[in-house]
Amino acid sequence: MRKAEYVWRYVFRRNGRRNRTGGMKVKYKILIVDDEKMIRMGIKNAMPWESMDIEKVYTAASAMEAAEVIKKHQPEIMVTDISMTEMSGLELVEQIRKQNEGMRIIVLTGYDRFEYARQALQLRVHDFLLKPIDEKELKKSILEQVRWLESERKNKEEDVSRIRAKGVRQQLALEQFMCAFILGKPKAGERLEEFLEEFHFDREQEMRIGLLMPEVRGEEDAESRSLRSMTIRQICLGMVDGQKKGITFTDEKSRIVISFFCNREKEEEELSRQLVDILSDELEIKPRIIWGSIRKGFDNLSISYNDAVFALEHEREAFERIYTMDLSRKQEDIFQEVFQEFRTAMVCSIGEREKLFHIFDRFCMAVESYNLSAKYTRSCCFELASSVYFAYFSDTGSGGSEQLSVLMKALSGAEREHALKVTNMFLERLFAGEEGEVHELVKKVKRRIYENLADDLTVASLAGEFYVTPNYLSRLFKRVTGEGCNEYIVRKRIEQAKSLLATTTLKAGEIAVMVGYHDMNYFSLAFKKHTGASPIKYREQVQKR
Incomplete structure (x- = not known):
């Protein structure tokens, strides 16, 4: 009898010819570990892997080689011999269990020893087969691992779907409650305690209602308006609810209502400005927020909502103010109002480099036009640069505190034109490499x-x-x-x-x-x-x- 034939018979007490591939979609990866090449290759070549839902078959001649394969390819199933040089199969399993709890493991051994079986059980081995191995028995064992993995995958997908479905239902329930509550419906008031407990809100939280009003577009049809409203709502949920800074919902007239959580720093005002900016950038709309009063506690939230609705219903388009400047005021006092507009515009343009430098050029022209003193120019330049620097640092986390010290020294005693050049250089360095x-x-x-x-x-x-x-x-x-x-x-x-x-x-x-x-x-x-x-x-x- 030839050696190859002997090995085949040793590895498999076979019953008939092996099956050919069935063309099923393959999904999982398997690793075969045995220090005898003929045995590991015999297993690799004898199994109808595709019909068993196995995508990749890897082999290793030692535990050390197996560890490298596992690290690189992350197979979900491993078939390993116990008796190997350097490290035994059970020692390999012990190492794997420290890193990977989920791998399905089948152990092969030529020794019918209880101690091996006991150790295998302790290491959470999923099957323990004696050599010589029956092909059908090994195939059955591998298929059991595949079925388990597939069942686990489906369960996880179902769990994710259930969690998402639960999240959608919870969000719907939250919005329905908030709408009913601010309208003063008795049943909502009775459920307040239950609502607060379910969603972990503080009953005494200080809040302020904001009605988010997108600009009206006469050319829009009903579907476009509905889609835009849903998109705005999703952005608000991400910006406000997602950061636990308030609650977004719609009222009975389908207006987007945000209950902003308030604090001493008035973060709700900054958040509302960011929200309006993002909506303007993303959807090219010009929304505005109609504010209600600041109220302490959920029990008083309807007052804030009513204030916002009252303000919306009774507001009137204001005419632009026409006034004559007091000519007796100093040029520097008059420029201060202009300067604040430049400063705000530049801070709002962080991330739009060309626009920011265009605004700075206009600022330089205004300095010349108002004929500011060198001292006042230095003061404005430092305030402008500092504001841009801190806004840039806040947005990106980039920057170094020494930069402002360098600027301060450079501006010290500088004439008007030089101060403007120094500030421009500071801004150039701040945004250098940003692209x-x-x-x-x-x-x-x-x-x-x-x-x-x-x-x-x-x-x-x-x-x-x-x-x-x-x-x-x-x-x-x-x-x-x-x-x-x-x-x-x-x-x-x-x-x-x-x-x-x-x-x-x-x-x-x-x-x-x-x-x-x-x-x-x-x-x-x-x-x-x-x-x-x-x-x-x-x-x-x-x-x-």
Whole structure:
């Protein structure tokens, strides 16, 4: 008898010819570890892996080699011999268990010893087979591991779906309660304690209602208005609720209402400005916020809401103020008002380098026009540069405290023209090298979006991941790519949805969840806006081609 034939018979007491591949979709990876080449290759070549849902088959001649394969390829299943040189199979399993609790492990041994079986059980080995191995027995054992892995995967997917569905239901319940509560409906008042406990809100939290009012566009149809409203709401949820700084909901007239959480630093005002800026950048709209009064506790929240509604219903378009300046005022006093406008405009332009330097050029022209003294120019330059520096540092986390000290020394005693040049140089250095960093940041954000479309992606959440402010990311993304970050997310989601509709039989609702939409109506509106057809209609059109 030839050696090869002997080894085959040793490895498998076979019953008939081995099966050929069945063409099933492969998913999992397996590692075969045995220091005898003929045995490990015999297992590798004898099994109908594709029909068993095994995608990749790796082999290793030792425990050390197996550790490298596991580190590099991360197989989900391992079949290993016990008796090997350097490190035994059980020692290998012990090492693996320190790093990977989930790997499915089958141990092979030529010795029927209870001690081996006991150790294998302690190490959570999933099957223990004696050599010579029956092909059917090994195949059955591997298939059991595959079925377990598949069941676990499906359970996790179902868990994620349940969590997301629960999250959607909770958000809906929260918004329905808040709407009823601010309108003073008795049943909502009776449920306040239960509501606070479920969502972990402080009953005495100081709050202030803001009605978010987008600009009215007469040319919009009902579907476009609805889609825009849903998009605004999603951005608000990310910026406000996602950062635990308030509660977003809609009232009975479908107006977006935000209950901002207040503190001594008046962070709600800064947050509202950031929110308005992002909505302006992303959707090219000019929203405004109608404020209610600041009230302490949920019990008084309806007062703040009523104040905001009253202000909205009774406001009148104000005429621009026409006034004559007091000519007796000093030029420097008059310039102070102009200067504050320049300072605010430059701070708001962090992330838009060209715009910022254009504003600075206008500032320089104004300094010349108002014929400011050198001393006052130095003061304005330092205040302007400091404001830009701190805004840039706050947005990006970049910068060094020594830069302002250097600027202060450079400005000391400088004449007007020199002070302006020094300040311009300071700004140039502050933003030097930013372009490369900006492109790298945008590239990383785009990759994060592309690889995780099913996640709850918002400008605020992405900014948090990359340690910049939402406004900064929004402006940079639009400057580099030519489209808003939220617009990019929606476009990529719709592209993925189109591909799934054209190439799979998945239901539209399933596809919506897979591309990040938990509201089917919102998904349908967004899809129709981008393709001109509903998801179902689009699939029918593709199938007819």
